[in-house]
Amino acid sequence: MEIRTDYADGNYTIHVDYGILEASISEYIAAYSSVHFLVDQNVYALYKDSLLSFVQHPIILEGGEASKSFDAFKHITETLLERGIKRNHLIVVIGGGAAGDAGGFAAATVLRGVDYIQVPTTLLAHDSSIGGKTAINSGHGKNLIGAFHRPKAVIYDLSFLETLPHHELLSGFGEVFKHALLKDEETVRTLMDATRTKISLDMMKPFIISGIETKMHYVTTDEKESGIRKFLNLGHTLGHAIEYKYRMPHGMAVMLGLYFMMYASNEKAARNIFDLDSFRQYFELHGYPLEHLKAIDEVEMMTLMGKDKKNQSSDATGFVLMNDFGQCYFTEIDSNQLKKYISQLKESL
Amino acid sequence: MEIRTDYADGNYTIHVDYGILEASISEYIAAYSSVHFLVDQNVYALYKDSLLSFVQHPIILEGGEASKSFDAFKHITETLLERGIKRNHLIVVIGGGAAGDAGGFAAATVLRGVDYIQVPTTLLAHDSSIGGKTAINSGHGKNLIGAFHRPKAVIYDLSFLETLPHHELLSGFGEVFKHALLKDEETVRTLMDATRTKISLDMMKPFIISGIETKMHYVTTDEKESGIRKFLNLGHTLGHAIEYKYRMPHGMAVMLGLYFMMYASNEKAARNIFDLDSFRQYFELHGYPLEHLKAIDEVEMMTLMGKDKKNQSSDATGFVLMNDFGQCYFTEIDSNQLKKYISQLKESL
Ligand SMILES: NC(=O)c1ccc[n+]([C@@H]2O[C@H](COP(=O)([O-])OP(=O)(O)OC[C@H]3O[C@@H](n4cnc5c(N)ncnc54)[C@H](O)[C@@H]3O)[C@@H](O)[C@H]2O)c1
Ligand SMILES: NC(=O)c1ccc[n+]([C@@H]2O[C@H](COP(=O)([O-])OP(=O)(O)OC[C@H]3O[C@@H](n4cnc5c(N)ncnc54)[C@H](O)[C@@H]3O)[C@@H](O)[C@H]2O)c1
Numbered sequence: 001m002e003i004r005t006d007y008a009d010g011n012y013t014i015h016v017d018y019g020i021l022e023a024s025i026s027e028y029i030a031a032y033s034s035v036h037f038l039v040d041q042n043v044y045a046l047y048k049d050s051l052l053s054f055v056q057h058p059i060i061l062e063g064g065e066a067s068k069s070f071d072a073f074k075h076i077t078e079t080l081l082e083r084g085i086k087r088n089h090l091i092v093v094i095g096g097g098a099a100g101d102a103g104g105f106a107a108a109t110v111l112r113g114v115d116y117i118q119v120p121t122t123l124l125a126h127d128s129s130i131g132g133k134t135a136i137n138s139g140h141g142k143n144l145i146g147a148f149h150r151p152k153a154v155i156y157d158l159s160f161l162e163t164l165p166h167h168e169l170l171s172g173f174g175e176v177f178k179h180a181l182l183k184d185e186e187t188v189r190t191l192m193d194a195t196r197t198k199i200s201l202d203m204m205k206p207f208i209i210s211g212i213e214t215k216m217h218y219v220t221t222d223e224k225e226s227g228i229r230k231f232l233n234l235g236h237t238l239g240h241a242i243e244y245k246y247r248m249p250h251g252m253a254v255m256l257g258l259y260f261m262m263y264a265s266n267e268k269a270a271r272n273i274f275d276l277d278s279f280r281q282y283f284e285l286h287g288y289p290l291e292h293l294k295a296i297d298e299v300e301m302m303t304l305m306g307k308d309k310k311n312q313s314s315d316a317t318g319f320v321l322m323n324d325f326g327q328c329y330f331t332e333i334d335s336n337q338l339k340k341y342i343s344q345l346k347e348s349l
Numbered sequence: 350m351e352i353r354t355d356y357a358d359g360n361y362t363i364h365v366d367y368g369i370l371e372a373s374i375s376e377y378i379a380a381y382s383s384v385h386f387l388v389d390q391n392v393y394a395l396y397k398d399s400l401l402s403f404v405q406h407p408i409i410l411e412g413g414e415a416s417k418s419f420d421a422f423k424h425i426t427e428t429l430l431e432r433g434i435k436r437n438h439l440i441v442v443i444g445g446g447a448a449g450d451a452g453g454f455a456a457a458t459v460l461r462g463v464d465y466i467q468v469p470t471t472l473l474a475h476d477s478s479i480g481g482k483t484a485i486n487s488g489h490g491k492n493l494i495g496a497f498h499r500p501k502a503v504i505y506d507l508s509f510l511e512t513l514p515h516h517e518l519l520s521g522f523g524e525v526f527k528h529a530l531l532k533d534e535e536t537v538r539t540l541m542d543a544t545r546t547k548i549s550l551d552m553m554k555p556f557i558i559s560g561i562e563t564k565m566h567y568v569t570t571d572e573k574e575s576g577i578r579k580f581l582n583l584g585h586t587l588g589h590a591i592e593y594k595y596r597m598p599h600g601m602a603v604m605l606g607l608y609f610m611m612y613a614s615n616e617k618a619a620r621n622i623f624d625l626d627s628f629r630q631y632f633e634l635h636g637y638p639l640e641h642l643k644a645i646d647e648v649e650m651m652t653l654m655g656k657d658k659k660n661q662s663s664d665a666t667g668f669v670l671m672n673d674f675g676q677c678y679f680t681e682i683d684s685n686q687l688k689k690y691i692s693q694l695k696e697s698l
Binding site: 070073074077078081082108109110111112113133135138139140141144145146147148224 | 419422423426427430431457458459460461462482484487488489490493494495496497573
């Protein structure tokens with residue numbers, strides 16, 4: 001399966017399937033005079049003798065968020081330079097969203113920008129590898145230093161997903177679910193039906209592809225997030241605060257954030273757009289820790305949300321809410337109102 | 350004097366004159382909800398009670414290259430974030446080319462890009478502040494990590510130049526001279542006439558403006574340096590190697606590089622495009638240390654030039670040479686040839 005982006009120029013292809021990596025990548029590599037592989041250490045340990053046996057002399061990235069520190073950024077760029085990287089070389093980044101963000105930022109900045117290919121290896125990275133956002137973390141919050149740098153291709157070999165720990169699958173599923181919400185009610189229903197008893201990989205491929213298409217629609221229409229790209233932050237405003245506070249995998253925190261979004265959307269619209277009971281049962285059945293929502297501290301969450309880089313003012317907090325499945329709007333909720341929503345939500349649980 | 354860039358979109362104005370900073374900048378600041386000043390420490394010390402008395406709570410950058418380290422990058426971005434920078438704020442960078450590069454890179458990457466204004470305070474920065482290139486230094490060479498990020502304006506208040514040490518004036522003049530060479534013989538002659546006895550600020554303004562116009566022509570035609578922007582590297586290939594080896598101010602090293610460029614251009618064309626004797630006398634009269642050219646080691650220089658990020662192959666070195674005043678071409682010189690040129694140049698001095 002191949003999906004092509006739809007920018008005015010600088011388009012790229014997203015290849016999605018099982019067992020496609022080596023064949024797909026060799027075509028790209030052929031066009032460059034040299035290639036540098038940046039590989040998540042856990043992924044390399046698991047696949048160096050199988051899917052990644054063709055990878056020569058990789059630069060190993062610490063697994064997960066550790067690759068998104070300033071020190072790791074320095075290490076990655078200095079190693080690329082030590083190896084004599086030139087502007088006509090290619091960088092291939094293999095790993096989850098964290099490796100993709102860190103490797104992508106290195107590719108964006110070394111020699112002021114070198115071509116790169118994303119090879120996502122987690123379910124969540126069906127989201128993070130699309131759209132050209134790259135970043136590292138600051139002491140003041142996640143993803144606060146970064147760049148927009150589109151890859152030359154995304155090669156999403158679903159075979160990698162088989163070794164994903166279950167909580168990482170759940171995390172990635174948070175974004176799959178968000179993309180379904182952004183699309184329409186039909187997609188949400190089908191997805192929930194397909195996962196009625198458990199969330200597993202077997203049924204995931206069509207939803208991954210649909211998720212990629214949804215994300216692509218938003219990022220090609222509004223690359224730099226001045227308008228509708230913001231809608232991709234559905235569930236993320238509170239999600240980020242929860243992720244930060246409870247050190248929970250990104251997509252799991254997003255799922256909690258989505259639940260709050262549903263609650264607030266119902267309140268704002270003064271009607272039941274979302275049947276909260278059924279969503280709560282569904283989330284709890286699959287192990288999303290809604291109990292954390294009961295324990296959150298209103299003021300602490302509001303402080304953390306105020307630091308979110310998408311929030312441009314400090315007295316009100318910007319939120320993406322929904323009028324209906326597939327219909328987002330952006331709104332600012334003032335502090336009193338927000339505090340009330342959070343308290344009510346806690347009581348309702 | 351105002352010069353307007355000529356991109357397809359995202360244009361900005363370059364304001365050049367004496368005593369214009371405070372008035373010009375207030376118009377821009379008015380459009381933003383907050384402003385953060387990044388100021389070179391030497392410039393702040395000199396002007397905090399005069400030209401910069403309106404600047405509140407600046408973030409102080411170490412003077413010169415020290416502001417272009419990884420550590421300084423971390424310090425600048427973390428301080429901006431600590432101060433609560435948002436996407437709708439403005440950054441104003443005040444200082445020489447180094448502060449401009451470092452502050453510009455911070456502006457390019459914090460929150461994935463915030464608007465900024467360049468306020469150059471050195472003669473050299475008439476060059477570095479135009480064109481949107483930003484960078485920090487690597488252990489493997491200068492400017493190897495960076496981004497393209499156009500300023501929203503350049504406010505070049507020539508009053509700052511009065512405190513510039515003479516060697517910094519000479520350094521900046523190297524780029525003024527390069528821009529004259531890139532323009533035409535007439536401009537070079539007029540410039541040399543105006544500086545027959547000494548290089549001083551009095552006569553500089555028209556040449557600064559002409560230099561800015563020349564640079565702008567190249568950067569707007571070819572922002573990302575895939576073609577003619579390379580011509581701005583006239584004199585820089587050997588210049589960078591000399592700068593690195595002798596820790597000489599950038600533009601002084603460039604002037605030495607320009608002399609080598611003239612030599613090699615004459616050789617390549619097998620005719621006297623440049624009257625080397627007269628240029629040598631002129632450069633020496635003004636204190637450009639041509640004697641370093643006599644002492645350079647061919648192999649060392651070639652190794653350093655091979656590391657230049659503009660050099661995409663390793664057996665030959667890319668150079669910009671001239672067929673005539675104002676007429677550049679790009680060529681690769683193979684190692685043997687290059688070694689011969691350098692040896693011959695050394696003997697000729
Ligand atoms: N750029 C964007 O648009 C964007 C969007 C969403 C999220 N993100 C970022 O993505 C990151 C989260 O990504 P993630 O959830 O993929 O986390 P991750 O990259 O941290 O990976 C999670 C863990 O799984 C391991 N892993 C990766 N692939 C594996 C595999 N195939 N088998 C076994 N283990 C594997 C990793 O080593 C890591 O320990 C966050 O840093 C977030 O900020 C970026
Ligand atoms: N981005 C580009 O396109 C580009 C182009 C050329 C050069 N550069 C970069 O520019 C830098 C060189 O710039 P530079 O020559 O301005 O050097 P600089 O910024 O290092 O300044 C030189 C010294 O002069 C001091 N200074 C600055 N303004 C002063 C003033 N008005 N009075 C007294 N002292 C003052 C500084 O503190 C510093 O000590 C290099 O890092 C080079 O890589 C960038």
